[in-house]
Amino acid sequence: MNYQFTCPQCGYDRHIEEIMEGAHLCSKVSSIYPEGGVGDEIETTETEWQDGALDRYQCSNCGFEIAKTTEDLISWLKEHGMLVKLKNFEVQIKGEVTKTIKVEAVDEETAIERAHELFTVNCENPNEEKYDQETINTKEV
Numbered sequence: 001m002n003y004q005f006t007c008p009q010c011g012y013d014r015h016i017e018e019i020m021e022g023a024h025l026c027s028k029v030s031s032i033y034p035e036g037g038v039g040d041e042i043e044t045t046e047t048e049w050q051d052g053a054l055d056r057y058q059c060s061n062c063g064f065e066i067a068k069t070t071e072d073l074i075s076w077l078k079e080h081g082m083l084v085k086l087k088n089f090e091v092q093i094k095g096e097v098t099k100t101i102k103v104e105a106v107d108e109e110t111a112i113e114r115a116h117e118l119f120t121v122n123c124e125n126p127n128e129e130k131y132d133q134e135t136i137n138t139k140e141v
């Protein structure tokens, strides 16, 4: 979220709700059961909202009306210092992962080799994802 909203009416830090009016919920009628029996007589799928116009922006907690238009909402947030600039961060995480991988191989050496390959199979870019690998134990099962 790139805004921080503290409601002047209720004082809570909540998100802003966009209220639309005149919107229709449209569905495709997939089945009709004239005798009932399945519960509903009409079964629908692919439900989606259509049309509708912006009515207002409000506090999600108490319904305090902030603005009627997007433009007014932005100026209101700016005025109250509630628009915050997002910064970019790069977070590097070091973790320890232990996996037991079952492989088919002719001997132990090949088994270890194949298991290590499988261990890193999802690393497309080794700069982004890197695992320190160490064989802890090998046994024939």
Ligand SMILES: [Zn+2]
Residues within 6 Å of the ligand: 007, 008, 009, 010, 011, 012, 059, 060, 061, 062, 063, 064
């Ligand atoms: Zn409120």
